[in-house]
Amino acid sequence: MFHQLIGSLRRSYATKMCGHQVALMARGLPKKEPINGVKDIIVIASGKGGVGKSTIAANFACSMARLGKRVGLLDGDVFGPTVPLLMNVYNEPVVNERNRIIPSQNYDVKCLSMGMITPVDGAVIWRGPLVMSAIQRLLKGAEWGLLDVLVIDTPPGTGDVHLSVFQNAPISGVILVTTPHIAAVQVTLKGAKMYEKFNIPIYGVVENMSYSICKNCNQRVELFRDSIMNSLPRKLISLPLDLHISECNESGIPIVIKYPDSDYTNLFLQLAKEICEILDKHNNL
Template identity: 40%
Template sequence: MKPRLFSTLRCLQHENPLGLPKSGSIPRMQRGLPERRAIKDVRKVIAVSSAKGGVGKSTLAVNLSLAFARHGFRSGILDTDIFGPSIPTLLNLSGEPRLSSNNQLLPLSNYGVKSMSMGYLVDEAAPVVWRGLMAMKALQQLLHEVDWGPLDVLILDLPPGTGDTQLTITQQIVLDGAIIVSTPQDMALKDAVKGINMFKKTNIPVLGMVRNMALFTCPHCHNSTHIFGAHSGVIQACETHGLPFLGDIPLHASICDDADRGKPTVVSEPDSVRAQAFTNIALEVGRKIGLL
């Protein structure tokens, strides 16, 4: 059985069943891929990805959207994680969205940021026990049937992995770029590199990498420690793949506490070093996509 399985996998890889772009490949329409569409009334769209869970990607995404809002931009965030949505908790929002006059979902807002998430459409404790087809139908609705109104920037909070959700987004939505988040651990970094290569294969510009949980400063002795080991891995990955290093987010208990109580750091502690780290990354990204 194993030789047959491995042979099948090799054939599938050779045939490129997902239709990923290749140099010198046939035109998009002949490959059967959908044309990428801009999200109506949204100037810039940025994907935040890690390809691995538990590295603080959603916390980064929501703080970036809040940082943009604090600098006067009309900002929104779309939670594309169908099975484990985090944005309702992070923004302290709940309740089923209303429908607009043209039968589209109306975003929920808090702290000056518009948001949409599967977490608003199902009960908080209810598992989304769906097969892939149902999940992709829900994703299609989130991508194409939300009435955002005019937005300067929309952040897409992507789930872990490089599967159906990521391919659907990269093939159907006009993205101005992607941000890759990783902790310093080799285990997280290896998956982050897979995310980098996924965006490269789908011709989405990677704006750079963010190193989360980079440095812990003891509140008692004030000594700093790299809790997760080698701190140069993310920078080396940026050099290897020709990407900018966007900045560090420190490992601090307040960032987690702020997220859990639904008042993210940029809102709860706007003058802190931690909030400034998120803001600096947002401003750098804004410059890269021509928002500033």
């Protein structure tokens, strides 16, 4: 009986992953249309939680702004928004005469998050349709103005938020984030498969918290086996464990702003420059 149950679950899973199921999931969702004034949309994602997606999203957005790009940052994590903390934007956004939300701005980045609308200690207790409606409102009901890139920080998993983002606007590409731990890599690989199903380009992987720097000898100390990452798309950058990250996150000042000349910041600028080159090449085709 147990083996029959497992076989049934596997067959059900295979059926749900087929193209027909993807089409069924899209029924009743808004028509995918470009966001007025927004040139490119980049999603920061990982199937796994706790790998530092929001920290990467905030610092990547600030790095793009440092390169002179007009940048927006949308917090797609409806249930656990952290962009207000990371970017120090707690003020409730205003609505203009056209009933469009005006994003807050800090560090030359326009920010919008459910965490700016709900109380800090409040819980959002919604089912899927309300979550998808909220994402649509934040994404397409905001006055983003002219942006070179809109960065979307997404929650863990492969559920309603991701589907709503895909169906509301054309995504230029995805940056995956993971730690080089086997559990995180396995779940991130599942997230990568989802983007492949929707034919969304994956730019590569940010390997977060992958090593440390010894404070006595200043040498790199590897924390994981490098071979673990081989199953994922190409590596964009590897980031170390850094005590300054906690300090910056708690103060609401991204590390690329507070420590603009650090090695950590240089890695983010390297990432931003590489993504800019990819976008420029694609837009000039």
